Amino acid sequence: ARRPLIAGNWKMNLNHLEAIAVVQKFAFALPEKYFERVEVAVLPPFTDIRSVQTLIDGDKLSVVHGAQDLSPHDSGAYTGDVSGVMLAKLGCRYVVVGHSERREIHGEDDAVVNAKVHAALKHGIAPILCVGEGLDVREAANHVQHCTDQLRGALKKVTAEQAATIVLAYEPVWAIGTGRVAGASDAQEVCAALRATLEELYGSEVSRGVRILYGGSVKSSNVGEIVGQTDVDGALVGGASLDAEEFAKLSAIA
Numbered sequence: 001a002r003r004p005l006i007a008g009n010w011k012m013n014l015n016h017l018e019a020i021a022v023v024q025k026f027a028f029a030l031p032e033k034y035f036e037r038v039e040v041a042v043l044p045p046f047t048d049i050r051s052v053q054t055l056i057d058g059d060k061l062s063v064v065h066g067a068q069d070l071s072p073h074d075s076g077a078y079t080g081d082v083s084g085v086m087l088a089k090l091g092c093r094y095v096v097v098g099h100s101e102r103r104e105i106h107g108e109d110d111a112v113v114n115a116k117v118h119a120a121l122k123h124g125i126a127p128i129l130c131v132g133e134g135l136d137v138r139e140a141a142n143h144v145q146h147c148t149d150q151l152r153g154a155l156k157k158v159t160a161e162q163a164a165t166i167v168l169a170y171e172p173v174w175a176i177g178t179g180r181v182a183g184a185s186d187a188q189e190v191c192a193a194l195r196a197t198l199e200e201l202y203g204s205e206v207s208r209g210v211r212i213l214y215g216g217s218v219k220s221s222n223v224g225e226i227v228g229q230t231d232v233d234g235a236l237v238g239g240a241s242l243d244a245e246e247f248a249k250l251s252a253i254a
């Protein structure tokens with residue numbers, strides 16, 4: 001069985017002091033035993049990571065941490081960028097790659113996403129690889145094709161052994177930050193198609209092991225139905241992960 005993953009993508013929210021308060025409050029809101037069943041990750045802005053790492057290590061918290069982006073390069077003249085080497089040194093387990101906000105606002109295409117996937121894997125950080133369609137694609141009923149194409153593009157030259165360590169996230173763009181959550185069966189449809197694509201590319205052992213998350217307006221009131229779907233193994237949570245109490249409530253249901 002796949003161990004569910006609940007990952008909080010804070011986006012550009014919470015400074016390093018607020019980060020400590022939120023993680024501490026969250027971690028102590030759930031019983032230690034809970035974390036044996038479900039893995040919970042927080043994905044703060046770069047400026048918070050060192051503080052969160054220190055807190056997690058110091059208090060021996062069961063929460064893990066990661067980042068929201070990385071450079072495809074290891075070092076060099078890339079002003080403003082942060083590399084996988086640096087994130088690995090800070091103990092990051094996960095890094096978000098291919099988020100729709102990066103694809104849209106920063107113009108990241110499948111080639112860039114693929115390069116970032118390779119950069120993360122190279123440094124032993126598991127990419128949380130996001131795919132998802134806009135409203136126009138959904139209305140034209142091309143969402144399955146769109147998402148599986150994004151997946152194939154992102155996984156170019158990724159081996160089966162590497163693919164087994166990746167986490168996928170289906171995030172329909174029209175459901176992000178809009179309060180408009182995809183129906184549980186809509187989430188299941190695309191997540192099943194992503195798993196079928198993994199099977200085609202890497203075989204059934206890999207496809208059965210990879211965790212596929214749903215993201216888009218997930219909160220405590222809808223998480224149960226979503227993670228109850230056969231091919232949905234957790235959630236990538238934006239807004240609701242900023243509030244320690246709500247994030248704990250949501251996690252407890254997952």
Ligand code: 13P
Pocket residue numbers: 009099171175176177178179215216217218236237238239240
């Ligand atoms: P919201 O949960 O705020 O809709 O954000 C979803 C998301 O983009 C997570 O990566």
